[in-house]
Amino acid sequence: MSNISAPQRANDMTAPFNPPLGLYIHLPWCERKCPYCDFNSHALSGPVPEADYVAALEADLGLEADRAGGRRIESVFIGGGTPSLFSGKAIGSVLEAVDRRIGLAQSAEITLEANPGSAEAARFRDFRQVGVNRLSIGVQSFNDQQLQAIGRIHSAEQARKAVDAARAAGIERLNLDLMYGLPAQSPEAAVADLEAALALAPDHLSHYELTLEPNTVFHSQPPALPDEDQRWDMLQACSERMKSAGLERYEISAWARPGSACRHNLNYWQFGDYLAIGAGAHGKVSDGHEIWRYRKHRVPQRFMSLTAGAGAEVSRHALSTDNRLFEFMLNALRLVDGFSLELFRERTGLDPDLARPGLRSLAADGLMETDASGEHWRPSERGLDLLNECQARFLPKGT
Numbered sequence: 001m002s003n004i005s006a007p008q009r010a011n012d013m014t015a016p017f018n019p020p021l022g023l024y025i026h027l028p029w030c031e032r033k034c035p036y037c038d039f040n041s042h043a044l045s046g047p048v049p050e051a052d053y054v055a056a057l058e059a060d061l062g063l064e065a066d067r068a069g070g071r072r073i074e075s076v077f078i079g080g081g082t083p084s085l086f087s088g089k090a091i092g093s094v095l096e097a098v099d100r101r102i103g104l105a106q107s108a109e110i111t112l113e114a115n116p117g118s119a120e121a122a123r124f125r126d127f128r129q130v131g132v133n134r135l136s137i138g139v140q141s142f143n144d145q146q147l148q149a150i151g152r153i154h155s156a157e158q159a160r161k162a163v164d165a166a167r168a169a170g171i172e173r174l175n176l177d178l179m180y181g182l183p184a185q186s187p188e189a190a191v192a193d194l195e196a197a198l199a200l201a202p203d204h205l206s207h208y209e210l211t212l213e214p215n216t217v218f219h220s221q222p223p224a225l226p227d228e229d230q231r232w233d234m235l236q237a238c239s240e241r242m243k244s245a246g247l248e249r250y251e252i253s254a255w256a257r258p259g260s261a262c263r264h265n266l267n268y269w270q271f272g273d274y275l276a277i278g279a280g281a282h283g284k285v286s287d288g289h290e291i292w293r294y295r296k297h298r299v300p301q302r303f304m305s306l307t308a309g310a311g312a313e314v315s316r317h318a319l320s321t322d323n324r325l326f327e328f329m330l331n332a333l334r335l336v337d338g339f340s341l342e343l344f345r346e347r348t349g350l351d352p353d354l355a356r357p358g359l360r361s362l363a364a365d366g367l368m369e370t371d372a373s374g375e376h377w378r379p380s381e382r383g384l385d386l387l388n389e390c391q392a393r394f395l396p397k398g399t
Contacts, residue, residue, distance in 0.1 A: 017286055017349045019272040021071040022264050023098060025057065026278030028300050030082040031117075035151045035217035036210060040280030040298045041081040050090045052304055058097045059307040060277040060296070065101045067275055067285045072103040075264035076110045078132075084114035088126020095131045102275075104131075109263045111136055111175075116154040116162035124162075124169040134173040134262075135166050136206070141182060142196035149183040149223065150210070156196070163200045175204040175262065180238060181231045182210055183223035190234040191241060198245050203260035207238060208253040252334045252384055269331045270339065271347035279303035279312075289349055291319045322396035324348040325355060329394040333387060338369075338378025358393045 026040065033043045076098065078091065091112065098104055111134040112127055114120050124135070141147050142156040154162075166174055176197050180190040197205060209231060212219045226234070239249065247255040251269060254262065267274065276283030280298030284291065294316035297303045306312035319327060328348050332339040341352035359377050362368035367383035367390050370376060383390050 017289075017346055018069065018071070019286055019347050020074050020267055021068060022075040022077065022267045022272060022274035023073045023102075024274055024276045024278075024281055024283070025076065025078045025083075025094060026080065026276070026281040026296075027053070027078060027083040027086055028081040028279045029085060030080060030115075031085070032151070032153055033217075035221075036213065038213035038216050039079075039081070042300060044085075048085050049300075049304075050086055053300070054090050054093050056304040056307040056312075057094050057277050060303075060312055061094075061097055061101055063307075063311045063313070064275045064277060064283075067283075067287075068102045069285075069287070071273075072105045073098060073108055073275075074105050075108060075267060076104070077264040078110075078112040080113055082115050082120070083112050084117075084120035084123060084127075088123055088130050091127055091132065092130030109134055109173075111262065111264055113138065114162070114166075116159040118158060118161070121158075121162045121165040124165050124171060128169045128171050133171065134175070135171050136175040136177065137162055137166070138177045139197065140177055140179045142193050143189060146182045146185060146189070146193075150179070151217075160200065163202070173204070173260065174202045175206055176200070176202045177206045177208075179208060179210045180234045181226055183225060185226055185234075187226075187230055187233040187237055191237050194238045194241055198241070204254070204256045204262060205242065205247060206254055207242070209235070250336050252336075252387060269335050270343060271328045271331055286349075291324060291348070292316055293319065320396075321350060321354070324350055325358075326391075326394045326396055329355070329358070330391050333379055333383075333390050336378070336384065338376060340376045342375065355394075362390055362393055 028040055028042050029044050029048055030041045031044060033041060076095070095104070095110065110132050112132045113136045114124070115138050137159070139159045140150060140152055142159060144156055147154065147156070163174060178193060178197050180193070194207070210225065212222055242249070242255045247257060249255050250261050251265070254265065256262070273285050274283055275285065276294070276296065278296065279300045280296060282293065282295045284293050294313055296312045297306055297314050303312045325348065328344060341355065344350065344352050344355055359368055359370070362383065363370060367380055367386060369378050369380050379387070379390060
């Protein structure tokens with residue numbers, strides 16, 4: 001546990017810090033809420049209120065612009081819900097407002113989450129024309145029975161066609177979301193799902209275990225899931241297969257071909273800054289010696305009414321020293337290649353000596369490794385397997 005005490009805090013700060021800046025845009029609607037989903041998503045009961053929501057996003061963006069501090073946006077992630085339910089024109093309008101009010105870096109990575117349904121796939125060319133250069137397609141499985149078991153409304157064939165449509169639209173950077181540990185799934189079936197994904201040659205795979213999150217249908221009505229040993233076998237077999245296919249694991253659940261890591265997510269894990277617009281969106285910004293976290297009202301109709309008035313932010317707080325240490329480690333310990341203590345200094349404004357005791361404790365237990373200088377740290381294979389334990393070493397006192 002952290003040994004930081006309150007009197008230390010005034011002397012912990014180093015030079016001002018100014019991390020890279022991303023932008024998260026939340027589009028909260030989907031056709032149907034999946035039973036495992038704990039995101040701020042809402043099933044549609046009619047047409048998407050596209051014009052009203054885009055106007056609210058642009059108003060919200062106007063309130064965010066000052067937080068950029070002169071920085072341009074290096075990456076944009078448009079998440080949901082199902083953002084691909086929106087038209088290319090709507091997405092383009094929001095991106096134009098981002099560039100006009102804050103500024104998009106010329107090389108900005110712009111990712112949009114999409115479902116494989118045929119209606120959404122038909123919009124891929126429009127998305128590309130307005131600036132989207134990366135798609136994250138929520139496949140989850142290539143087994144139609146498994147898709148039905150987790151409440152998905154697309155088929156395996158639609159997933160394949162969506163990848164073809166993305167490439168035909170000129171979007172070469174593709175992530176496929178793939179789950180394992182699905183209801184009644186065998187290790188062989190998990191590997192078969194992966195083989196189907198690899199056959200489509202994506203440059204990025206998000207490969208993660210189905211978990212039963214609070215406030216979801218699956219949490220209150222849990223399906224029969226594979227046991228812990230079976231899930232471990234799935235992960236090991238799939239990891240070996242992804243390695244042999246030329247993908248590199250760079251984060252605990254992210255695999256990519258060389259040079260294809262998701263820059264937006266890397267910014268999260270390296271404790272960069274990101275603005276946030278949209279219902280329920282969370283942001284993090286640095287301001288001189290302070291780091292602020294904030295969030296927006298999560299109910300879409302309420303969010304839209306608030307942006308027309310005083311703004312939709314419902315909470316904002318500065319991170320204390322011990323929380324900066326913990327939140328940095330909460331993110332950076334997920335990275336396979338780890339991090340330098342210089343990055344820790346740059347992104348938190350804290351003296352690296354505050355991090356050393358916890359890191360040395362993890363190293364003594366075989367959970368962390370360091371280079372000869374003691375300045376670069378990375379989780380060991382065992383440390384990645386026991387990520388929660390590693391993160392818990394940095395919990396603030398009294399947590």
